[in-house]
Amino acid sequence: MNKTCLNNQHIKLNGKMVDFGGWDMPLNYGSQIDEHHFVRNDAGMFDVSHMCIIDIKGDSSQEFIRFLIANDVKKLTFKGQALYSCMLNENGGVIDDLIVYYLEDGFYRLVVNAGTTRKDLEWISKQSEKFDIAINHRQDLAMIAVQGPNAIPKTYQAIPGTEEICKDLKPFSAVSIGSLFIARTGYTGEDGFEIILPEKSAEFTWKMLLDAGVKPCGLGARDTLRLEAGMSLYGSEMNESISPLECNLSWTVDLNDADRNFIGKKAIEELRSAGIKYKVSGLILNDKGVIRDHQKVITADGEGEVTSGSFSPSIGKSIALARLPIKSSGECNIEVRNKSLSAKIVKPPFVRNGKILV
Amino acid sequence: MSDIRDDRQYTKTHEWVMDNGDGTFTLGITDHAQELLGDMVFVELPSSGDQISAESEFCVVESVKAASGVYAPSDLEVVEVNESLEDEPELVNSSCYDDGWLVKFKSNDLGELINSEEYQEVVDSE
Numbered sequence: 135m136n137k138t139c140l141n142n143q144h145i146k147l148n149g150k151m152v153d154f155g156g157w158d159m160p161l162n163y164g165s166q167i168d169e170h171h172f173v174r175n176d177a178g179m180f181d182v183s184h185m186c187i188i189d190i191k192g193d194s195s196q197e198f199i200r201f202l203i204a205n206d207v208k209k210l211t212f213k214g215q216a217l218y219s220c221m222l223n224e225n226g227g228v229i230d231d232l233i234v235y236y237l238e239d240g241f242y243r244l245v246v247n248a249g250t251t252r253k254d255l256e257w258i259s260k261q262s263e264k265f266d267i268a269i270n271h272r273q274d275l276a277m278i279a280v281q282g283p284n285a286i287p288k289t290y291q292a293i294p295g296t297e298e299i300c301k302d303l304k305p306f307s308a309v310s311i312g313s314l315f316i317a318r319t320g321y322t323g324e325d326g327f328e329i330i331l332p333e334k335s336a337e338f339t340w341k342m343l344l345d346a347g348v349k350p351c352g353l354g355a356r357d358t359l360r361l362e363a364g365m366s367l368y369g370s371e372m373n374e375s376i377s378p379l380e381c382n383l384s385w386t387v388d389l390n391d392a393d394r395n396f397i398g399k400k401a402i403e404e405l406r407s408a409g410i411k412y413k414v415s416g417l418i419l420n421d422k423g424v425i426r427d428h429q430k431v432i433t434a435d436g437e438g439e440v441t442s443g444s445f446s447p448s449i450g451k452s453i454a455l456a457r458l459p460i461k462s463s464g465e466c467n468i469e470v471r472n473k474s475l476s477a478k479i480v481k482p483p484f485v486r487n488g489k490i491l492v
Numbered sequence: 493m494s495d496i497r498d499d500r501q502y503t504k505t506h507e508w509v510m511d512n513g514d515g516t517f518t519l520g521i522t523d524h525a526q527e528l529l530g531d532m533v534f535v536e537l538p539s540s541g542d543q544i545s546a547e548s549e550f551c552v553v554e555s556v557k558a559a560s561g562v563y564a565p566s567d568l569e570v571v572e573v574n575e576s577l578e579d580e581p582e583l584v585n586s587s588c589y590d591d592g593w594l595v596k597f598k599s600n601d602l603g604e605l606i607n608s609e610e611y612q613e614v615v616d617s618e
Contacts, residue, residue, distance in 0.1 A: 162531075165531050167533075423534060
């Protein structure tokens with residue numbers, strides 16, 4: 135199994151270690167529910183060094199990335215600005231979802247999922263053949279996500295000098311100082327930073343964050359947080375046979391520039407003309423119980439399937455994301471462990487910035 | 493290292509049974525079981541008076557991760573259930589042998605229970 139440079143810290147902090155896509159990662163350090171609440175109310179941090187950072191450099195880098203992904207990086211105008219996008223195959227299916235940062239002219243940084251790293255690197259390399267660019271898989275970098283209403287002040291406290299460079303940082307943008315790269319992004323629905331830094335600095339930085347009162351949080355909390363925030367998980371809400379149009383990610387497909395060709399564009403246009411039949415909706419279980427992945431959902435407009443089911447610590451009920459017929463609304467039934475339980479169809483997100491929205 | 497108490501008996505399916513000395517027994521799940529399941533969010537309990545047959549699933553403990561059945565060690569009659577678990581399912585995690593007990597019951601024959609040493613072997617073999 136692969137280990138991140140913070141593995142010793144996880145063991146030291148009593149992390150319950152699990153195999154996550156070939157990586158030895160902490161599921162929790164005790165109670166995933168406590169960790170979840172701490173992120174919503176204070177500041178928690180996640181070792182996300184297993185994710186893959188790919189730097190793309192060269193005069194043609196913008197041209198290449200505009201071809202590679204469905205969102206359009208041409209609209210990134212100031213240094214450090216970022217966007218979220220899907221990377222599609224020729225059928226319009228999602229190969230991965232990712233964040234891309236415009237660092238400066240001729241230099242973009244992609245952050246892609248851990249589980250799809252090998253596939254993504256092979257794909258990107260293949261697609262880059264006609265472009266004069268350099269692809270650098272930054273295995274020398276680690277990443278720590280600090281999230282919560284107190285994440286930013288505690289980061290300033292833990293890492294002297296960051297307040298100065300980050301005080302004007304807008305959401306979904308990043309700033310770098312030397313090899314420290316701080317992005318105001320996250321996967322929890324709270325404010326905070328995702329800090330990319332050299333592996334050799336990671337353990338010290340983690341300890342300083344601990345010292346500043348940031349709580350270590352594991353993958354269990356990460357999943358309940360992102361689900362409450364209505365955020366998709368690759369492999370659950372989308373995969374290679376599902377287009378962004380069918381999983382509420384139409385907003386990440388930019389068709390404004392008719393002259394821009396990107397991989398999957400033709401398929402997307404055809405899907406749009408044919409009409410989209412499914413959407414991803416939120417579900418809240420009315421009673422006790424926990425909705426699980428792949429359970430059948432029965433609506434007045436037809437059947438659907440749970441894509442991500444779990445428990446919402448903030449709401450105290452089970453929630454889920456599900457693929458449903460596009461017109462579904464109101465109440466539905468979910469087949470949970472041989473019982474038909476009633477649930478409400480809602481528009482995600484469920485929780486944002488600590489507030490319950492549904 | 494999971495906690496295994498000497499003052500009670502166990503089943504191979506990770507329940508513990510304590511003789512209350514007054515004709516009733518108390519049952520819960522072990523530290524090993526609660527650790528594997530993670531944070532509990534719901535506990536489904538039977539009702540007082542229910543007659544349960546041996547080896548049937550008569551409670552369900554549900555964590556964020558998964559739901560798990562709890563099995564009757566023998567034919568039994570439920571006399572009391574732990575009402576606190578309605579609002580505080582996390583007691584099963586924090587105090588599985590004490591405040592996180594599930595049910596109290598009466599039974600004529602407890603069937604095949606094992607002692608703490610034998611249960612340790614069950615845990616070690618998993």
